[in-house]
Amino acid sequence: MKLQKIVSRLQKLHPKEIDLSLDRIKTLCKKLGNPQDEIKCIQVCGTNGKGSTISFLRSILKEANIKCNIYTSPHVKSINERFVYNDKMISDDALSDLLNQIEETNNGQPLTYFEALTAAFFLGCKKYKEKLVIAEFGLLGRGDAVNILKKNLCNIVTSCSEDHLDWLPKNERTIERIIFEKTSSLLNSNIVVAKQNSNEITEYIKKNISNNDANKYFFNEDYNFVLKENNFFYYEDKYGGLKIPKPNLNGQFQLENASTAIATLRILEDIKINDKHIIDGIQKASNIARLEEIKSGKLRNLVKNNRLILDSSHNPGGAKVLNEYLQTLDCNKHVIIGMMANKDHEKYISYFKNISSITTVDIPNQPNAISGKKLKEKFKDVPNVRYQESIEQAIKSIPLNNGDLLLITGSLYLCSEVLNLN
Numbered sequence: 153m154k155l156q157k158i159v160s161r162l163q164k165l166h167p168k169e170i171d172l173s174l175d176r177i178k179t180l181c182k183k184l185g186n187p188q189d190e191i192k193c194i195q196v197c198g199t200n201g202k203g204s205t206i207s208f209l210r211s212i213l214k215e216a217n218i219k220c221n222i223y224t225s226p227h228v229k230s231i232n233e234r235f236v237y238n239d240k241m242i243s244d245d246a247l248s249d250l251l252n253q254i255e256e257t258n259n260g261q262p263l264t265y266f267e268a269l270t271a272a273f274f275l276g277c278k279k280y281k282e283k284l285v286i287a288e289f290g291l292l293g294r295g296d297a298v299n300i301l302k303k304n305l306c307n308i309v310t311s312c313s314e315d316h317l318d319w320l321p322k323n324e325r326t327i328e329r330i331i332f333e334k335t336s337s338l339l340n341s342n343i344v345v346a347k348q349n350s351n352e353i354t355e356y357i358k359k360n361i362s363n364n365d366a367n368k369y370f371f372n373e374d375y376n377f378v379l380k381e382n383n384f385f386y387y388e389d390k391y392g393g394l395k396i397p398k399p400n401l402n403g404q405f406q407l408e409n410a411s412t413a414i415a416t417l418r419i420l421e422d423i424k425i426n427d428k429h430i431i432d433g434i435q436k437a438s439n440i441a442r443l444e445e446i447k448s449g450k451l452r453n454l455v456k457n458n459r460l461i462l463d464s465s466h467n468p469g470g471a472k473v474l475n476e477y478l479q480t481l482d483c484n485k486h487v488i489i490g491m492m493a494n495k496d497h498e499k500y501i502s503y504f505k506n507i508s509s510i511t512t513v514d515i516p517n518q519p520n521a522i523s524g525k526k527l528k529e530k531f532k533d534v535p536n537v538r539y540q541e542s543i544e545q546a547i548k549s550i551p552l553n554n555g556d557l558l559l560i561t562g563s564l565y566l567c568s569e570v571l572n573l574n
Contacts, residue, residue: 178300195298207438209417212425234273237279302339314330345370374415400437401438404480
């Protein structure tokens, strides 16, 4: 209750949920003694794959007994997920104390909720300032509150695609502008660029960071992997090759994220990891709501002997890799989808092929979500589309046969509801 109350107060400090400017958080952090200037940080940006890449980084480092402070967003089940210190998720009381300090120091000045959380994370790092920090920055990057560091260890650029276009001028809603926003302010330490959806996107990134004097590492040029038989993949860079069992995370795109994590940690030679740390860490990595198979619980029981998979993809790039995975499965596939209103719904659904049924749903408690009925209208050119008001009704309405797959996707907020209901 104490935590909920302070969160509610912080959410009222600014009329906008998002306001892409760094002035407010810089002012607040200065009052806090600029705790962000003391951290050793790997920053992760991009459109898709940030969470999975961070999961692989964290898992490898854990095998090397290197404990981390980690900042991600949004959360799935509780706000505490965003705050990991010394490899442990923060408690309600400790988070309340941090946010109270932010509230008192800010003294009623305009501040977005995300800026308050980010300042709180940096402040919390002071207690563990010798620990390695992994921090995700998202939306469009340049104006993200995490992007106030003066130095870092490395920037990772994961797969970039079209998302959050509503924050750009109408005549500049292009992949080129997105890449500019995400990469033009990267620091000049090291830049690792993951596999992109096209050579064109990679070339846009290269052009945009051409004047940045950081050490640059590109997938397919400086590191790579190939899939081998018997559930192995072979990773290679200038330090040599590694034969690695495939991770437990579903989807070949996870091999791309794993390779990016490996490349990053190998170039940071002061971070002491060895081959065994990498091999064991890749196998043990987990990532909530990313092609996550739900194996028990209330909703799981409704699908009986069939597979239930949860995936938080919500933009065309995410839909593309999600459906590449679906095409590898030899079964009937049924999909339940709920989405936020500001997404490219038609382009998202265009990647779904050979789907037995699609059911649209409302996302509860999300005023910025598109209604399931309107989403169904947007999917009118897709066969076998229906609408159900709730997640439970949607599951019960689908005629599943033995061996079928049920996928729930379209939004992290929908995934959160599913996990809480389950």
